[in-house]
Each structure stands twice: as structure tokens, then as C-alpha cells.
Amino acid sequence: MTYDVAVIGAGVVGGMIARELSSYKLNLCILEKAHDVAMGASSANSAIVHAGFDAKEGSLKALLNVQGSEMMAKTCQELGVKYKNNGSLVIGFNEEDMETIRSLYTRGVTNGVKGLEILDSDALHALEPNVSKNATCALYAPTGSIVCPYELTIASVGNAMDNGASLLLDFAVSAIEEDADAFTLKAEDGRTVKAKYIINAAGLYADAIAEMVGDTSFQIHARRGEYVLLDKESGNLIKSTIFRTPSKMGKGILVSPTVDGNLITGPTSVDIGEKENKATTPDGLAHVMRETRENVDGVMYNQTITSFCGLRAVGSTGDFIINMPRDRFVNVAGIESPGLSSAPAIAKYVVELLKKAEMPLEKDPTFSPLRAPMHAFREAGIEEKNEIIKKDPAYGRIICRCETVTEGEILAAIRQNPKPRDLDGVKRRTRAQMGRCQGGFCSPYIVELLAQEMQVPYESVTKFGGDSYINVGKTKGVD
Amino acid sequence: MKQIDLVIVGGGPAGMSAAVAAYDNGIKNILILERDSHLGGILQQCIHNGFGLHRFGEELTGPEYAWRYEQQVYERNIPYLLNTMVLDISPEKVVTATNSEEGVFQIQAKAVILAMGCRERSKGALNIAGTRPSGIFSAGTAQKYVNLKGYMPGKNVVILGSGDIGLIMARRMTLEGAKVHAVCELMPYSGGLARNIEQCLNDFGIPLRLSHTVVEIHGKQRLEGVTIAKVDENRRPIPETREYIPCDTLLLSVGLIPENELSKTAGVPLDRVTSGAVVDQDRQTSVEGIFACGNVLHVHDLVDYVSEEAEIAGKSAVAYIQGITAERTDIPLSTDGKIRYTVPQRITQKKDVTVFFRVADVYRNVTIRVSDGDRVIYSKKKLKVAPGEMESITLRPDQFADAKALSFALEVK
Known part of the structure; x- marks a missing residue:
């Protein structure tokens, strides 16, 4: 064909x-x-x-x-x-930043961005009390979203x-x-x-x-960006996405709530030669944390859930x-x-x-x-949930405790296009394993559900395909 | 809404012991809510022995220890629901839970005992640099795969953290034919029990690398190796001591965190050091009628003490429901840093009080001293105290009756 x-x-x-x-x-x-x-x-x-x-x-x-x-x-x-339309802020700390903010404003108006506003320190901190007290000005973009x-x-x-x-x-x-x-x-x-x-x-x-x-x-080259993601406990620190005023050093580190209520901080911005290196680095993570602390007060990195690195395709x-x-x-x-x-x-x-x-x-x-929607059950009211559980009891069984994801939701995700075939696939579709214990409790159950649904042996289930296996075989069977 | 005198959240060792104590002290209208498919909690995957020496005077395995309490629950016909997850507890003690049979349902309780246990700190929280391959497990997850599911997570193992579960898993993986190359511990001492270091590492020739940590993770798909390094006195890695160890599995035993998400929904204030509720001698939290016990309150070294603490909570919940109280007082307990925390954190009634605590470092030839201002009300000498082992002392009302506040200090010679 x-x-x-x-x-x-x-x-x-x-x-x-x-x-x-x-x-x-x-x-x-x-x-x-x-x-x-x-x-x-x-x-x-x-x-x-x-x-x-x-x-x-x-x-x-x-x-x-x-x-x-x-x-x-x-x-x-x-x-x-x-x-979520949460608005975004580019915050500045000095007169030089203010000039950049003015030019961003002008550029934004030319590009057709609606509702842009330049804020002074008072207006900025009224909107976002946890933005660093040292910030003196900001560009507010109400159309910024997550x-x-x-x-x-x-x-x-x-x-x-x-x-x-x-x-x-x-x-x-x-x-x-x-x-x-x-x-x-x-x-x-x-x-x-x-x-x-x-x-x-x-x-x-x-x-x-x-x-x-x-x-x-x-040609395309990879630009590495390292991130640190924090627990939902930290998600309410700010409402808007906070950018630093761009400088010769680049766009800087942003701090933003995510649609799931976590707090994301990053990215670094380093051009690299290879296209597969997604390793995080001690320097990169330290940079993210240091600059985040300059921009927003009260970010607690002991609430880190995970850190990761993405590779942007730069033309x-x-x-x-x-x-x-x-x-x-x-x-x-x-x-x-x-x-x-x-x-x-x-x-x-x-x-x-x-x-x-x-x-x-x-x-x-x-x-x-x-x-x-993949998260309909999560957002349903009690009566609606009970209707669903009555029809399918799997929706009454919680598999992921941290994010309260039910077996019903996981099975539905496994059966829906594009069907996930590994632990990370289930994670991205359902949020199971994405909470504070990072799959510690639930991953053995999810391996079981995947093995059952795909009709494959338990030990053949992987984290993300290839050689990313979870188990090597049955106990007492190790060679 | 269903009315129940005492709702116990969690059917592990703490929940079962609290339920039995409450029943034996006169409250029969009890309901245990357990999220797993069995009572006994994490004990069911702890198939090694060493449980019950204090409680029963014999060495039991985890499932055997759990069974002693399960029997007591069954004999008394104390109601429990399995596969039932509590979603919310309100300060008014309305408990919202869900399961497959009843869907989402609510119960109005007169008293609630929090017995949710703890979870392991995950890899993410450590922010280790490097890639994100498969093959990195918390020690307890690996224990579940090996002991309950019957599957081996890997063959060549490095363990980070010398908490008890990590030590136990070093032995367990070895017995199952894996090679454990090293147990790395960030601190200059192990956080695990002395007997576990002896029986799980030394007996098998597994090296314990104190003041070492994992600084980088290697491998694109499955873990291929880790770089470890020695750390200086500020726990910062020393670059020239970096050492690559090829391995396919990294187990983490880097601390346990009390699972207090539900306590927060109930408005229960938490102690920053224990990450558990602030409680009085009855294990009652600052929210009236809500009690806490076991590892959700503070992480214990031995399950025997969990059972003991849960009995206090169970009895106290009965006294609360029945309106029985000793003469009231209000004495806050504070610590000097060498003693990291106490449980309870305050005394509200004049009766015998057992205070549990942990120390911050390994200290030798110490005097434990409890004072009310300048007046020493209690002191006790000990040859050695260590962070891995819980200490306790018992105070009588005549010792603290007119105290304003009690400070706990460790004097080191």
C-alpha cells in the first residue's frame, strides 16, 4: 500500500x-x-x-x-x-533590564500580542508577592499560558x-x-x-x-536544557510564568507552575555537539537552582520531585x-x-x-x-465517579497513591490510541508514577497491568523500550 | 452518612495494634481502612527475621509478626476494608474513601487514628546528575519485586544509603545470586541498625563505603554504571576521588518520609524534624480527636516500638471518645540539636509519659538530661547513642508536675 x-x-x-x-x-x-x-x-x-x-x-x-x-x-x-491561561511576566532588576522590557513591549505590539503592560515594582509584587523583592519592573503578558x-x-x-x-x-x-x-x-x-x-x-x-x-x-544542533521539577506543595508559590529579562547571557531561567500544579524551574541553555546526550550535570542543576532563587523567593529545593534534561532542535x-x-x-x-x-x-x-x-x-x-480527555475521571464529582465505579469497579481501585490514579484510568489509557507499551508511556498518559514517590509503590502493579494487557511476560515490560528493562527474570533464575 | 466511633487509616502494624488496644479498652465500633489487598502493610514483604524480640521475646519474620496482630484483629471481629484508599480527612473527622465495591463514600468518625506509615525518598529528590535509565529502584520497590512478585531487578548492584532496607536488600540480592559491589553512605556512619551491618554486609563481604555518594548515573536505556566519590566534611564530593563502578542496578535507601498528605487535609500541624504530626503523650495531634502512631508519626527503628506506640494511641482514642482525662497541664518539650526531636512534643496530662527521641550523630559516654529551666528533673548515662537507633525515657508526673517547659539535652564528655 x-x-x-x-x-x-x-x-x-x-x-x-x-x-x-x-x-x-x-x-x-x-x-x-x-x-x-x-x-x-x-x-x-x-x-x-x-x-x-x-x-x-x-x-x-x-x-x-x-x-x-x-x-x-x-x-x-x-x-x-x-x-491554563495564567499570564506571564518578564521581570527586570535594573535600568538596563527596563530598556529591554520596553523593546520587548514594542516588539510584542508589532507581533500582534494582545494586552501587554509594563508594571512597576508595586504592581508586579501586588500580582506576584513571591517574586524577588529586588525586581523593579516587569512586562506582563496576560495571554501567556501553560x-x-x-x-x-x-x-x-x-x-x-x-x-x-x-x-x-x-x-x-x-x-x-x-x-x-x-x-x-x-x-x-x-x-x-x-x-x-x-x-x-x-x-x-x-x-x-x-x-x-x-x-x-x-543543519540542526542540540541545545541542552536542564530542569528541576518540584512537588505540588510548591506549586502555589506563583500564579504566572516568571521569565528573567533576556540578556547577552541568554533568556535565563524561568519559574512556572505547571498545569498539574507542580513548579517547574529551568532551563539552562548549552549548545552541544552530540544529539543523544540527555544527562543532567551538577553545574547545570546548580545553575537552575541559583538563578531561580534570584528570581523568586521561597523556592524549596528539598521538595524536588525530579530533574531532567531536554534537547532543543536548533536550526x-x-x-x-x-x-x-x-x-x-x-x-x-x-x-x-x-x-x-x-x-x-x-x-x-x-x-x-x-x-x-x-x-x-x-x-x-x-x-x-x-x-x-485523559483526566476526565479525576475531575468528576463524587456522584459521577460512583456511576463510573458501579459500571467498572477498576475505577474504585487506586494504583498510584501519590496522584490518586485508579486501575480503571490506567487500563483506559493502555487501551486508547496511541497505546502506551511501557512504564513511562503510562506515566505520561495517567500521571501514575509521577508523584512524590516516583513510582516506588505503584510501578510493580503497572508492570503487571501492562504485561496482562499486552499479553507478554512480566519481565519483558520496559521503562521506555529498547534495553530499558525493569526485571531480568524470575528469582533464583539469575545466571 | 455512616457513623463510626473510631476510624483507623492504615492496616499495617500501627493500625492493627491501635485497633486491638481500642477494642480491648471498650470501643467496639471500629473500622480499619487499608489501601493494600491485605492487612500487615509493608511487613508482608519483609521476609527476613529480626522482628518481635522486644514484643514477643522471639525472632519473627515480617509476615509472622503481622500475623500475630492479624489474628488478634480476626479473633475480635474488628471490621476492616481492604483495597480502600482514604482520599480526605476533614478537621471535623469526616473521612472520604474509595474502593471498588462502595465507590467513593464518607464516614463521620468520633475519633480518627492516622496510621499510614511512610514512603521511601525517591531518586528525584536526590538530584543526582546523569542520565535517566531504567534500573534505579528504591530499596523497598526492589524488595517488593523480589519477595512478593518473584522477579529480580538486576544482577550487578550498587546501593546508595545504608538505611535498614538497603542493608537488608544487600543481603537479599546476594542470596538471590546478584553481586552487590558496594553500599555507599553519605554520612561518616550508617543510619541502619548495627546488627544489620553485621549480618547483611560483613557476613557477605559487601563493602560499606562511608562518606561516599553517587555523583553520576550512566547508561542510555538500562543503567550501565555509576560514578561514586568520597565526600568532605561538608558532604561535598571530592572530584579526585571519583570512581566508576559498572552495574545494572542502583538501589536507594536514602531515608523514609512519613506519609502525611491526609494529615494535612485534616489541618494537623506537622513537626519539621520528624515530618510527622506534633502530638501529646496520648499521640493526639493538635486537632482534637485525631491521633497518630507508627511511622506516619516518626520513623521507627523497630516495629516492636510501633506496636507499643499504637497501643497508646488506641487506648487514648477510647479515653477521648469516653471523655476520660487525667489532670490537665500544658508542657512543651524542646531539644538541643544533638537530640533531634522528641515524640511526644508536648505533655498535656499528668500521667506517666514515655518520650522517644533520636540523636543527630554518633556520640559516646553521654548523659541524657531533661531540665525545667535550671532544674534537672531527669538524667541518665549511656555509653553510646547513634542516629539509627531510637532512644526512650519514661517520666513520672511527680517529676514534671509543676514544670513550665522541658528541655532535652545530650551532654557529651
């Missing part, structure tokens, strides 16, 4: 594009090299929907950020994804699948061949897929994919690289920040590109933009 379109990469960009394309009468597939979707930058970023005052006037980043930010609330509502980025990715891929798209996991594209009317995409393990069109949303490896069809016009052009270097092949590359914020707009933009290139596109009347 020949697909109409193959989307390479099941991150938030690939996911949103696939979802958009699934609203047309197309035969679609999504190819992902990892064991699950949202395994790259889409699960390790700041989870911010930027207002849009950062990107340079006239850039693709500026255009798509402002558009994407405006689309995000509706997109999240359709997909049942957690989203979202759950991996949920958005999972839901967009899932929605595309519900509308007919196929997802091929562990499919690392290693070569692309072409005949008259279709590409043949070869995976490292020997599988092949034929597709008329290719969307290259391969993140860090978008340059390698482009090169497979002879396009060497850009060589300084802007998003969205183009068609040749027929039937679209690059969607270098989607660094504000990539998450822009994702819904990027999807529309790509469809417009394809239309301009005269790809036959006909709306599919059976398309539904809606997906059942």
Missing part, C-alpha cells in the same frame, strides 16, 4: 500536523523512531505557551507563535488536554489515529528512495513504507532526513525552517522555542504550503476534532 503522506516524527509538531492532515481524505502514517510518541523535546521542555513578544518582528517564529498561542485554548479543549506538552502530543497523535492515521513505532528512517510517484522510506530494522508525500518533523534529526532527499540547506537559520525544498517533501525543522506554542499554527501553515503546491486535498466529512 502507498500512503498519501508519511509524517516523520511523533513529537508535538508531527502530531499536530498529522491531526490537521487527518481532517482530509488522506491515507496517513506517522513514523517514530522511539518506543512511544513524545519521546524527544516534546516531553522535556518548559510547557509554556508563549505570548509572542520574544521572536523577531517579521519572522516565521513571531507569526506562528502569536497564531498558535491564540489557537491553543480551543485545540486543548477539543483534545481534552490540560491548559499546557501539558506530552499530553498535547499524545492527544494529537491519538486524534489523528482515531481519524484513520497509522502510527509505526520503533521506525527509525535510515534511507529514502524515490520512484516516479512515491517515496520509499526504509527503517533501520528493514521495514519499508511507501508514501507520496513526506513531512519531515524529525526534530533533532530533521537535517539527516532532509539530506536523504538531497537537501543540505540547513542553522535562526528561524523555523518550514519549506518544500523539492516536490512532495516538506521540512518542518528547527522548531525550537516557541515551537510548542506555535505547533497548532505550524500544522495549518504546512497544509497551506501543500495546497499552494497543488496537493489534492479534500476535507473528510467524517473527521472529528474531539478526543476523550
